[in-house]
Structures are given as structure tokens and as C-alpha cells.
Amino acid sequence: MSTRHTIAILVNDQPGVLQRVSGLFGRRGFNIESITVGSSEEPGLSRMVIVTKGDDHTLEQIEKQLYKIIDVIKVVDIGSSPMVARELGLIKIGADPSARPEILGIVDTFRAAVVDISPNSLIVQVVGDTDKIDAMIELLKPYGIRELSRTGVTAMARGSAR
Known part of the structure; x- marks a missing residue:
């Protein structure tokens, strides 16, 4: 398997x-x-x-x-074994001012952050496991993802395991 x-x-x-x-x-x-x-x-x-x-x-x-x-x-x-795994995603969304409140609601739900705002777009930073990044991307797709960059997973074993 x-x-x-x-x-x-x-x-x-x-x-x-x-x-x-x-x-x-x-x-x-x-x-x-x-x-x-x-x-x-x-x-x-x-x-x-x-x-x-x-x-x-x-x-x-x-x-x-x-x-x-x-x-x-x-x-x-x-x-x-149990581990902590994280990934960072930067997502640029085409966002006119009328769509921003909805997008900011998604950002808050995912404990993400807006790291850049321009007149027609937002860049959102999200940190979490792969599933969290994937879920946020899916929710932001209807707003028009212009660009997406992901770091890949970094991880460590939990506790004293090494």
C-alpha cells in the first residue's frame, strides 16, 4: 500500500x-x-x-x-512517529474592494494574514499543515488566484524523539 x-x-x-x-x-x-x-x-x-x-x-x-x-x-x-509539520503558502488574489470583506473572513478563519494590499489584489500568507493550505486555496479559488507559492513541508518529530 x-x-x-x-x-x-x-x-x-x-x-x-x-x-x-x-x-x-x-x-x-x-x-x-x-x-x-x-x-x-x-x-x-x-x-x-x-x-x-x-x-x-x-x-x-x-x-x-x-x-x-x-x-x-x-x-x-x-x-x-508523532511530528509537527508546517508549510507556508503565499496566495495572490484578484480582489476588488467589494470582495475584500468576504476574503478577510476566510483569512481570519484560517488564522492567516494579509501581507500586501494593492488596489486590485491581496497577498495572503497562511501557515499550517498541507491540508490547511489546500483547504484555504480551495476557498479562495472563486475570487481568482493570480499567483501561488508554497514552501513545501518542513517537520520535526515531537518531544524528545530525534
Whole structure:
């Protein structure tokens, strides 16, 4: 059965690591649904968070292949235990002044924020899990989404798990 997996990968902060990791997924025919990369708590190391789909055997193969990449330090399936996962979305909506009260109602419901206003548009920032971002996008579609940018998922295991 194909399920969604969230994998955290600790890597040396070196040029080309992202390319080698993403290339591994492509060569093996594994799709990356989301990928985020940034600094970690350790100087010289970066953390990648990748969301992919596959069965347990596929996940096992991905982990084995990742450890063959010299700059990969640690691979953890954080989706297998309780985790905190967040994504950021920026949504530009065509919004004349008459539609703004309705849009602001949606923004408030989702605890989102308007981060830019122009005479004919609004940019809304929403932070949450993937389902929350998807739901907000669906509700804003009737107003005319002009542009959409999402960060991808970043995540951590809850509590003291690491």
C-alpha cells in the first residue's frame, strides 16, 4: 500500500548535495512531493525534509540508497512517529474592494494574514499543515488566484524523539 512518508535527512552543507539527493529519487523512479532544505542546529550541516509516497519496502530502499551518498549523515522517517509539520503558502488574489470583506473572513478563519494590499489584489500568507493550505486555496479559488507559492513541508518529530 502506498503511503506518504516524511523523511528528514541530515547532510553536509556542500555544493551539489541537493542535486545528488534529488537525482537519486529521480533515477529510482520515486517522486518527491515536497522538499525543503535549510540550516540545522549543527554548524556545517543542513537538514532536508522530503515528502514522498511509497510502501514500506520503497521507503527502506530510499533510506539504503541515501546512505550511499557520501555527504548524507543521518536519515530518519519522522512520519512514522508523532511530528509537527508546517508549510507556508503565499496566495495572490484578484480582489476588488467589494470582495475584500468576504476574503478577510476566510483569512481570519484560517488564522492567516494579509501581507500586501494593492488596489486590485491581496497577498495572503497562511501557515499550517498541507491540508490547511489546500483547504484555504480551495476557498479562495472563486475570487481568482493570480499567483501561488508554497514552501513545501518542513517537520520535526515531537518531544524528545530525534
